[in-house]
Amino acid sequence: MTPPGATVPTETQLPAGVPATASVPPAGPLTVLVIGAGIGGLSAAIALRKAGHIVHLYEKSAFANEVGAAIHVGPNASRVLGSFGYSEERMSGVECSFSVMLDGTGKTVFTTDNTDAKKNHGSPWYLSHRVDLHSELKHLALSPDTSPHPPCILHLSTLVTGVDAEAGTITHTGPSTIPSKGDLIVGADGINSKIRQLAFPDTTPAVPTGFSAFRFVIPTAKLRTDPETAQFGTPDRDGGKLWAMKIAFEKERRIVMYPCRNGELMNFVCIHPDEFREGGKADQAEGYWNTPTNILSLTSVYTDYAKCFQRIFTHLSEGDVTLWQLRTLPPLQAWVKGRLALLGDACHPMMPHLGQGGGQSIEDGAALGVLFPLGARPESVEARLKVYQHVRKERAETVQDFSRKLGMAKKGMGYSAAEVHQYIFSHRVEEYAKQSMSAIFIPPNGAADFGVL
Ligand SMILES: Cc1cc2nc3c(=O)[nH]c(=O)nc-3n(C[C@H](O)[C@H](O)[C@H](O)COP(=O)(O)OP(=O)(O)OC[C@H]3O[C@@H](n4cnc5c(N)ncnc54)[C@H](O)[C@@H]3O)c2cc1C
Numbered sequence: 055m056t057p058p059g060a061t062v063p064t065e066t067q068l069p070a071g072v073p074a075t076a077s078v079p080p081a082g083p084l085t086v087l088v089i090g091a092g093i094g095g096l097s098a099a100i101a102l103r104k105a106g107h108i109v110h111l112y113e114k115s116a117f118a119n120e121v122g123a124a125i126h127v128g129p130n131a132s133r134v135l136g137s138f139g140y141s142e143e144r145m146s147g148v149e150c151s152f153s154v155m156l157d158g159t160g161k162t163v164f165t166t167d168n169t170d171a172k173k174n175h176g177s178p179w180y181l182s183h184r185v186d187l188h189s190e191l192k193h194l195a196l197s198p199d200t201s202p203h204p205p206c207i208l209h210l211s212t213l214v215t216g217v218d219a220e221a222g223t224i225t226h227t228g229p230s231t232i233p234s235k236g237d238l239i240v241g242a243d244g245i246n247s248k249i250r251q252l253a254f255p256d257t258t259p260a261v262p263t264g265f266s267a268f269r270f271v272i273p274t275a276k277l278r279t280d281p282e283t284a285q286f287g288t289p290d291r292d293g294g295k296l297w298a299m300k301i302a303f304e305k306e307r308r309i310v311m312y313p314c315r316n317g318e319l320m321n322f323v324c325i326h327p328d329e330f331r332e333g334g335k336a337d338q339a340e341g342y343w344n345t346p347t348n349i350l351s352l353t354s355v356y357t358d359y360a361k362c363f364q365r366i367f368t369h370l371s372e373g374d375v376t377l378w379q380l381r382t383l384p385p386l387q388a389w390v391k392g393r394l395a396l397l398g399d400a401c402h403p404m405m406p407h408l409g410q411g412g413g414q415s416i417e418d419g420a421a422l423g424v425l426f427p428l429g430a431r432p433e434s435v436e437a438r439l440k441v442y443q444h445v446r447k448e449r450a451e452t453v454q455d456f457s458r459k460l461g462m463a464k465k466g467m468g469y470s471a472a473e474v475h476q477y478i479f480s481h482r483v484e485e486y487a488k489q490s491m492s493a494i495f496i497p498p499n500g501a502a503d504f505g506v507l
Pocket residue numbers: 089090091092093094095112113114115121122123124125126184212213214215242243244245247248343397398399400406411412413415
């Protein structure tokens with residue numbers, strides 16, 4: 055689907071001065087440096103490896119203690135995972151068959167049946183533990199068995215400290231044997247992106263939204279041992295076969311619950327206005343995904359919720375709950391510069407209300423794989439990145455804006471869930487990228503004519 059306002063190019067034009075018969079032999083694989091091996095960086099690495107390029111991944115952490123709770127993988131993203139060759143079994147996702155909106159008393163306000171998501175959009179709507187999704191992406195990027203092309207090379211505990219977008223070089227803390235020059239550089243280093251700051255020094259850091267979320271998971275078996283909470287640990291739809299995502303909403307606060315890991319874990323995201331609203335500080339710059347907090351700070355926000363919700367909290371131990379300050383970034387002027395492309399949270403962090411942070415970064419990665427087929431010449435990188443920006447920026451920023459509107463809305467956001475899901479879930483990023491690419495002439499010397507865009 056074409057993002058609103060975007061024009062799909064329809065004609066091919068030769069730039070002035072380019073001979074119609076120009077013929078230069080295709081190039082070999084490009085060397086691609088991907089900075090950050092989160093969901094976005096790994097998706098780009100998989101897609102570019104699949105195209106036949108040599109991909110180096112630089113990751114500052116050691117991946118020793120992988121963290122995160124559950125994450126949505128909508129049909130728009132699971133379709134891409136399908137083309138990457140993922141294993142449903144290894145990812146252990148749970149299909150999001152129903153969405154149930156409750157109020158703070160526990161009364162059902164409305165239910166949405168999502169069982170036709172797969173039929174309508176050609177791919178399932180999964181709920182996955184972030185660690186399971188991340189592990190599957192790592193497998194697809196690094197295993198010699200998942201592609202005929204050489205596996206991506208992962209450099210762990212390697213912090214990238216500098217980038218020269220025009221020269222295609224980086225500086226990093228790893229040994230000098232690790233490459234620091236590439237044909238294409240992908241800045242996938244998350245919401246506090248260093249690469250964004252260095253390449254686009256005028257951009258501001260991500261800003262607090264006035265909302266934070268308590269996050270924790272509880273084994274569903276534990277919830278089922280308690281008659282008060284059994285309903286939250288059970289696939290209670292369609293005669294006990296299908297799972298629902300449930301959202302208990304009351305006065306700007308939400309308790310969002312959905313299963314992951316084959317239904318063994320229930321994920322909770324408790325979104326609430328935070329002290330930033332009252333002039334507090336944005337002081338969680340690093341590690342804001344997992345700032346430790348205590349159970350009392352959670353329970354004190356939901357004292358007016360019904361007993362069944364309060365009982366959920368009694369299944370927690372100190373150390374189980376983390377606090378995530380929700381931040382956002384105004385749309386950037388550009389995502390690309392020279393040989394550098396930003397992707398994922400580095401350029402479009404979004405509020406979690408539509409569950410699309412991961413999905414949009416998977417789409418970004420997939421688009422790069424299409425726009426850089428094997429044989430793409432190093433001289434054409436800059437031109438191809440402009441097409442990447444055309445294919446991705448408006449789409450991801452539209453989803454970012456929907457997420458912000460939904461997150462900030464006191465009631466509805468002015469669109470029905472069905473309309474928004476239709477827009478988000480039906481997008482076929484690889485086809486859209488192919489379509490955009492085939493309409494543009496990129497001559498071997500790399501200077502494309504963007505008059506058609
Ligand atoms: C630890 C963690 C837990 C998360 N948990 C959840 C969750 O439970 N639910 C949810 O919906 N979303 C979660 N997210 C966010 C979600 O994964 C992202 O919104 C989405 O997947 C887009 O990811 P990304 O790849 O763009 O960025 P990120 O997921 O932030 O990945 C960026 C990667 O870059 C690495 N990095 C950063 N700077 C450098 C540097 N200078 N050099 C080298 N490497 C660098 C980071 O270590 C990280 O691995 C989490 C993200 C992180 C990092």
